[in-house]
Amino acid sequence: MMMKSDDDEGFTLRARCMARVITLALIATLQGSLFAQGSAGSEGGLEPRSLVDIPTAGMLAKGTFGFDIDFFQEGGVLVGFTAGVLDRLTIGLSYGGSRIIGSSTPVMNNVPGFTIKIRVLEENMALPAIALGFDTQGKEGYLKDLKRYGIKSPGFYVVGSKNYSLLGYLSFHGGLNYSLENSDGDKDINVFAGLEKTLGPFLSLIVEYNLARNDSNDRAVGRGRGYFNTGLKCTLGGGLTLGVMLKDLAKNGKDVDVGNRTVSVEYVNFF
Numbered sequence: 001m002m003m004k005s006d007d008d009e010g011f012t013l014r015a016r017c018m019a020r021v022i023t024l025a026l027i028a029t030l031q032g033s034l035f036a037q038g039s040a041g042s043e044g045g046l047e048p049r050s051l052v053d054i055p056t057a058g059m060l061a062k063g064t065f066g067f068d069i070d071f072f073q074e075g076g077v078l079v080g081f082t083a084g085v086l087d088r089l090t091i092g093l094s095y096g097g098s099r100i101i102g103s104s105t106p107v108m109n110n111v112p113g114f115t116i117k118i119r120v121l122e123e124n125m126a127l128p129a130i131a132l133g134f135d136t137q138g139k140e141g142y143l144k145d146l147k148r149y150g151i152k153s154p155g156f157y158v159v160g161s162k163n164y165s166l167l168g169y170l171s172f173h174g175g176l177n178y179s180l181e182n183s184d185g186d187k188d189i190n191v192f193a194g195l196e197k198t199l200g201p202f203l204s205l206i207v208e209y210n211l212a213r214n215d216s217n218d219r220a221v222g223r224g225r226g227y228f229n230t231g232l233k234c235t236l237g238g239g240l241t242l243g244v245m246l247k248d249l250a251k252n253g254k255d256v257d258v259g260n261r262t263v264s265v266e267y268v269n270f271f
Contacts, residue, residue, distance in 0.1 A: 038234075038235025038236060038237065038241035038266070038268075039241045039266060040202060041199070041203050041204055041234070042169055042198040042200065042201050043202065043235075044198075044201075044204075047059055047060075048196060049117075051173065051194040051208045052208050052229040052230070052231055053247075054154075054159075054175075054193075054194055054208050055117070055133060055154060055157060056131075056161045056171075056173045056194075057128070057131040057159050057160060057161035057173070058129075058161065059084065059087070059090050059117065059119055060083065060084030060090050060268065061084050061087060062084050062085070062086050064084045064268055064270055064271070065082065065083045065084070065270075066081070066082040066083075066268045067080070067265075067267040067268075068082065068266050069265040070262060070263070070265075071264075072139070072140060072260060072262045073260040073261075074098045074141065075098065075101035075102040076100065076140070077096050077100045077101065078094060078095075078096030078137075079094060079095060080093065081094070088119040088120075089117070089119075090116070090117045091115065091117075092115045093115075094112060094113040094115070095108075095109060095112040095113065096108075096109055097109050098141035107142070108142075109149075111136075113135070113136045113137025113138075113153065114135075114136050115135040115136070115137060117131050117132070117134075117135075118132050118133070119131045120132055123161065123162060127162075128160040128162035128172075130160045131159055132158050133157050135153055135155065137149075137153050138151055138152050139151035140258050143221075143256065146221070147181070148181040148183065149181065150221060150253075151227065151258055152179040152214060153179055153181055154179060155177055155178050155181070156177065157176065158176055158177075159175030160174060167198075168197070168198035168199070170195065170196075170198075171196040172194075173195065173196070173208075174191075174193035174194070176189055177190050178190070179214050182214065184215075186214050186216065186220060188213045189214070190212065190213045191211045193208070194207055194208030194209065202236075203232065203235075204232070204233045204234075206230065206232070206243075207229075208228075208229050208230070209226055209227070209229075210226055211226040212224075212252065213226075221253065221254060221256045221258070222254055223251075223254045224252075225251070226250065227247070227250065228248070229246065229247045229248065229249065230249065231246060232244055233264075238267075239267055239268040239269045240265070240266070240267050241266040241267075241268075242264070242266075243263065243264035243265075243266070244263055245264065247259055247260055247261075247262060248260075
């Protein structure tokens with residue numbers, strides 16, 4: 001009889017904990033509430049806090065919380081919990097891993113991710129909303145040998161968001177970030193930008209381009225083209241928003257495949 005190793009038991013325990021978190025999040029989405037809004041479409045009512053991977057200046061309102069679940073390649077799952085502490089202050093934690101769905105041994109992220117965002121300027125007729133943030137959660141699986149995620153975490157960032165009325169709403173987002181995942185020696189400041197166009201009351205098209213200037217040296221995962229992502233988000237009501245994304249359309253991934261179809265679930269409600 002084969003005996004389980006300590007590593008196998010550790011993976012099993014973490015996978016069970018992850019399954020419980022996912023189950024609780026899905027139960028919450030099924031409970032429903034009077035908070036019948038979402039973050040997509042001209043009548044969604046909630047500010048989008050991110051597009052596909054890049055952050056926006058969007059915030060959670062004070063006294064609300066958000067559950068976010070991302071499903072990505074190789075059975076990957078990332079779960080996040082975010083809270084609106086103040087109208088201009090949002091904090092959150094996240095954790096996940098690859099191969100959680102399926103029969104393979106899970107490969108969990110090295111540590112939980114932490115995020116904090118502060119909006120320093122509200123949007124007005126002339127100026128965009130501007131937020132400062134810190135986020136250690138990267139996207140795709142964690143690459144232990146390289147001590148980084150497939151898509152590096154933002155780290156420290158500043159982002160601006162501006163909305164215009166155009167057959168619904170047209171929103172532009174852009175900013176700079178400095179990732180702490182720089183063991184590859186690439187410590188460049190990165191640039192990112194994106195837009196959201198509402199397609200009716202409950203549907204939005206999102207497009208983003210992460211230049212990945214901090215992932216372009218000889219030891220990089222990417223080819224120096226940057227990451228071009230797109231997708232659709234739909235408000236389902238009850239604080240629930242569903243997203244379907246296509247990532248790395250420019251085929252930037254070199255040694256690691258980060259181009260894939262992902263699904264995101266966002267649930268927002270009051271405490």
